[in-house]
Amino acid sequence: MTDYAGFEGEQSGETYRSRRRAALRLLVPVAVAAVAVAGVNLVPALASDGSPTLPSLTAEQLISKALGSDTQQLSGTVQVSADLGIPSELLAMAGHGGAAAAVTGTAGAAGGSGQAKEANGSAASPEEQLSALLAGDHTLRVAVDGPDKQRIALVQSLAEYDVIHNGDQLWAWDSSSNSALHLSAPQGAEAKAPGSKHPAAAPLTGLPTTPQEAARQFLAQSAASSTVTVDGTATVAGRSAYELALKPKQAGSTIGEVRIAVDSATGTPLAVLATGTGGATILDVHFSDVTFGAPAASTFNFTPPRGAKITEQKADPKAEKAQKAPELPNTPKDQRAPxxxxxxxxxxxxxxxxxxxxxxxxxxxxxxxxxxxxxxxxxxxxxxxxxxxxxxxxxxxxxxxxxxxxxxxxxxxxxxxxxxxxxxxxxxxxxxxxxxx
Amino acid sequence: MSQVEVAPTVSPASMASMASMAPTVSGRVPAGVRPQTAAGFLALFRSEITLTFRRTRTIALLGLLAALPVLLGVVVKIETGDMHGGANGPAFIAQVTQNGLFLVFAALAVALPVFLPMTVGVVAGDSIAGEAATGTLRYLLVAPAGRTRLLAAKFLAAMVFCWAATLAVALSALATGAALFPMGSMTLLSGDTVGLGGALLRAVLIAGVVALSLAGLVAIGLFVSTLTGSGIAAMATTVGLVILVQILDSFPQLHAIQPWLFTHQWLTFGDLLRAPMYWTGILQNLGLQALYLAVFGSAAWARFTSRDVTA
Incomplete structure (x- = not known):
């Protein structure tokens, strides 16, 4: 029996039972932790797992809805999570072997880096930056206004990488090296490039950086050789969507299934999920928030900041075409030919x-x-x-x-x-x- | 086993002074009934603030934090040739030469992983264990404030120290940056440029976010502090925890638990330097801090209110 000054229990006037009280009070933080963890896990699950009730569509209707979607203006945040299982050494080579060897030249690429530097010597070159998307989790902020205006920002810790396409101007900006790459192409050539009618195509690389573009490429190429079903509905970025499931008809592929969430209102693909034959996720691209409507015009204006290193690159139309071309050979999205x-x-x-x-x-x-x-x-x-x-x-x-x-x-x-x-x-x-x- | 009677003649406002051994008798309150007034709590809080900031140790810690940006600035100034355009140094360092304001962000990015948590760990870890070690805790508890409110006052005082520490880094960096480098419109991470006013506004926001990011650590430090009667042990444990958690945060194999580590999203303050500002990571960070505050705050409360204070 112990009473101490300052105990909360004193005011009750009852005999103070210290040990029992201590045990009871210890339950409080445990309960708080349990409630908090459960809440954090449950709330998003409840919010996103709700399968909205939507009028039923056939697979053909849904594909044509997705391919016919004419969403030209949107802005939002895209989460990209890729686990291709490519050894990191190879990824590093893919990123550095080419243009980027000039800047971060690895020992292995030292021989060729001199030439590479002349060819394309900027840390802001998109190939290196966007090849990082092939492994790990990344956040992209995208803004699209028609075929001529796009902006993609790769959000990094205390840094950012931007690609801004506005008409015949194309800027790539890398904040960590404070450098920019400028590419101006004749408007005509740009318009003829096969990828340019797809608003969200990543300029220069053809890497699909939005679910919209990834799904579009994939559907255009693979719908015929796949078993296509409409498999329920889902909520993506707060919007109700149909789930389109594609499975290869042929044996021999290591890709088991590709699921595409198609927005029920606009037909815009909102998420793409590819799983391997073993069921493991290979690629998960989805909007975590999306707004349909014209982004502010200033979004697409880029003026290189004072003091930045600027690399000018004259895009010759042929090269531009060659770079855009890999988008649409008849291969699934991670199988494009150089x-x-x-x-x-x-x-x-x-x-x-x-x-x-x-x-x-x-x-x-x-x-x-x-x-x-x-x-x-x-x-x-x-x-x-x-x-x-x-x-x-x-x-x-x-x-x-x-x-x-x-x-x-x-x-x-x-x-x-x-x-x-x-x-x-x-x-x-x-x-x-x-x-x- | 001792029975300490609550002095029956204490006015609410004098609780704090009671803690510093100078009770003023000005009214009669029935024994065992504590006056729970806001003014009383405020007095307790003020006493804690005074206790924290009057200490030579606190002033030395703030001085250390203020010296860090000066050191950074001078080094960048001397080594401008080498640092320019280098992508390998600490974040924002390359931009400091173009705009002194970047020294604020560079200094915060350098101080946040080690220096700020260290000083906060010292203050929070010592807050109760230190009193217990010097034997002043039982006198503090004589004041009819109640242990819960004493804990709350200690927590708030430690949070005020977080603000002071962040401000010490930011203001010293701002002064050094203005003295050594040109100031003016600033390039954001997105490559857009904002004027000096907008840049300063973002700097103020960032300082606020950085200070709040330390709330979880303060709660942990306070909890550790209730566990032991040795101030040094509590401080060492808290600072050690910060280091341990940051090491855990660097292992790719622990990918699954990393979003739950309180240091994991500390550097998201940089998201305020994008155009438009990107709040998702910052809100996640503040939510995580609130979670740590709830869990470790209640743990500290459970421990402190049911503990035998013999020292």
């Missing part, structure tokens, strides 16, 4: 749709910088720079016909004569493409 590199290393596309295999020669060391300069947008597949062969060999494991680098989605077969066969397909498909066995 068409710009066609002549130099004999790139071939074998098969179609879900089981497309890409084949090319390992670049020789002398040519690597040149290839790197042109083969933009090919991402993890484009392997260049010194030490490529040895690095690849060290990552691969020997199989019939060569070395296999196996990731969650992509499989890459390097044959003994130095050809590379790659695709989101199983090993037998690669081997038959390579003519092994």
């Amino acid at each position: 068409q710009g590199a066609n002549g130099t290393n004999g790139t071939r596309v074998i098969g179609s749709d879900w089981t497309t295999v890409l084949s090319f020669h390992l670049p020789s060391n002398e040519g690597s910088a040149a290839i790197a300069g042109t083969a933009q947008g090919a991402k993890g597949r484009r392997l260049s720079g010194l030490g490529t062969s040895s690095l690849l060999k060290s990552l691969g494991k020997p199989v019939a016909g060569g070395e296999l680098i196996s990731t969650k989605v992509l499989n890459v077969l390097i044959t003994d004569d130095g050809r590379v066969y790659a695709g989101a397909v199983t090993l037998p498909v690669l081997q038959s493409a390579a003519g092994v066995k």
